[in-house]
Amino acid sequence: MLRFIFVLLLAATPLRAEVALPSWNDTPARTAILDFVDATTDPKAATFVEPKDRIAVFDNDGTLWAEQPVYFQFLFALDRARALAAADPEWAKTPALKAAATGDVKALMAGGEAALIEVVGATHSGMTVEEFTREAGEWVRTAKHPTKDRPYIDMTYLPMVELLDYLRLNGFSTYIVSGGGVDFMRGFTDEAYGVPPPNVVGSLGKATYQIVDGKPQVIKDPAIAFIDDKEGKPIGIMRSIGQRPIFAAGNSDGDYQMLDWTTSADGPRFGMIVHHTDAKREWAYDRDSMVGRLDKALTDAPAKGWLVVDMAKDWSTVFAK
């Protein structure tokens, strides 16, 4: 009897169909992912990849969590500007900082990129990296999204969290490679995605080594040292990881170079784009969006062989909570 059940189990539809990626609908997208993992992890397959080379990289904003109406790190900067201005009336001494502190996004946008850089610099500096990361993590866990009225940490995508887990279960190393600030992301990526600080690659602020109250500290400076976006993503990967990934996931043209560089090398490769098609449960946007614009990558995806995930059709659940 026991043997009979065992044979039955072996003969049944592969177990993967039952348990893997439960928040993905049974569509070709899910099958393509499962097939790629099977192909690269079967030691007898010609497409087998050694565990040390199973590097998978994921963009963050719009790929692992939401990014509307604007990147969450920007909303964090506004909240910090308000708090800093409340604690010290002298703090908001320029038009850009004043606009940020009062939440006047229109005035802030009128200042262009220079104003944004000024606000990010002023709100992301003057403390140790460790303190900043702790504050960022607390904000992500407690502050609430303006329209979805839930903590930002609950606005991660459950299907993508499952995908990260599934890849790790299959011997992949998972990394985040984002235009977002690395010190910001490290405040929550372990809790939200199971991706610990060393596996987070992002944009870098300058920092200096200083003795504060007799103790050495690494202090965040207002200037930017490296932008991990577009061409910067493959460069950031080679700086921090030192190996070309075999799996890359993104959602915007900012991920084009990372996808192209990952998938154009020899051997089995996987490129994936999360397409925001779900106005009901999340948001629907692509070619004309200010945030997370997806245009060239969407056009080129079929020729490049990149999987375009249709959020509305391919995901049974969107948010982690």
Next chain:
Amino acid sequence: MLRFIFVLLLAATPLRAEVALPSWNDTPARTAILDFVDATTDPKAATFVEPKDRIAVFDNDGTLWAEQPVYFQFLFALDRARALAAADPEWAKTPALKAAATGDVKALMAGGEAALIEVVGATHSGMTVEEFTREAGEWVRTAKHPTKDRPYIDMTYLPMVELLDYLRLNGFSTYIVSGGGVDFMRGFTDEAYGVPPPNVVGSLGKATYQIVDGKPQVIKDPAIAFIDDKEGKPIGIMRSIGQRPIFAAGNSDGDYQMLDWTTSADGPRFGMIVHHTDAKREWAYDRDSMVGRLDKALTDAPAKGWLVVDMAKDWSTVFAK
């Protein structure tokens, strides 16, 4: 009988004394290391550290492998200069490059830092990062040291390789944090130390994303982007690892800030200096050395509580082969 043997085993000197760190003599240095690992891994101890926070960082040159008569990466640059000049007589078109190509170290040194930067830039660029790392690894495995007449990869320190293994066995994550070039080190650190490319932090050359023969590549440029030495080490650690280590090992004043920053934070901390005291088996040098100068860190070690490892007394074997 079996039970009796079992009880005997439990009652005996801890197993660690028999098997851990076999190339270390039974001196206080070895005991201090074993005690720290015990203290941080015993779940019942007040000094217990969660595995995710067991970050250990190691300098490379002079700490994990030799660095005399000069940093091995510099000898690699000279070998590459000779090969590039042989392939293209136009290549050595400046005094610095000519000196490098002919191995005229005296003339090269006369050019000062600018000459060195020119030579490193010219020999470490114009190819993909992946090709460069492959070439570096091949050189480390095959080229021979000028006086010790053995491949550089055999000039790693066996006691330090054992220490890396022992820490990993006890749930530590081990990283290299070196002034050496990250793309150079990644060619051999996995084979030599069991430290894979993502766990190597080092100085960074600039790089650009380029389409070469229709395929995207990350190409090394001659300019330097980041020097991972002195104050740069804690900054490099916060960029790449994002967590303050609890264990740091170095051998020169270039490691001072990393040691100080690591050991001055709360909780159990370990700082270690490899002191080159072994003129017979390796080299003996410290305060007056051009390479790997150890002066202030040696003076401050007792007050800072850093373990100074006496290579001649504490190590029964020096080289891996």
